[in-house]
Amino acid sequence: MPLTATPSVRYWARVRRATWGLLGLWLTVTVALPxxxxxxxxxxxxxxPLGYWMSAHGAILFFLMVLVIDVLLMEHIDRLERRDRQRASAASGEHA
Known part of the structure; x- marks a missing residue:
């Protein structure tokens, strides 16, 4: 992502990267556990048997953990986006 990318472009790149990462994690557990x-x-x-416990309880707890990580990660990405927009508006205000 070039440094001249707009805050919106950087935001959506971060969101896509986070989404693909969490989907990969979800897919790994969904396939690997069985x-x-x-x-x-x-x-x-x-x-x-431990396989029963992991399938019945571990996977559900893991999926809840993925949801919590998603919420925290998106809040972090939103904070970064707000910071980028503030810097962009301050920089455009200085040059005007």
Missing amino acids: WFARDLDAWHVGGF
């Missing part, structure tokens, strides 16, 4: 479920079943927790 893939390795039999390997996890070698261990037991509370009388149930």
Whole structure:
């Protein structure tokens, strides 16, 4: 992304990067957890196989964690966008 990109272009580039990263994380857990479920079943927790616990509870907690990370990340990106817009308006005001 060039330094001369507008705040809007930088904002949407950050949003796309964050979205793709979180989608990749989600896809990894969605595919990897069932893939390795039999390997996890070698261990037991509370009388149930670990694969069951991870599928029934771990994945749900992980997906909730992804949502929380998304909210925090988007708040951070929004703060950066506001800062960029303030700097752009201050710079345009100085040259006017």
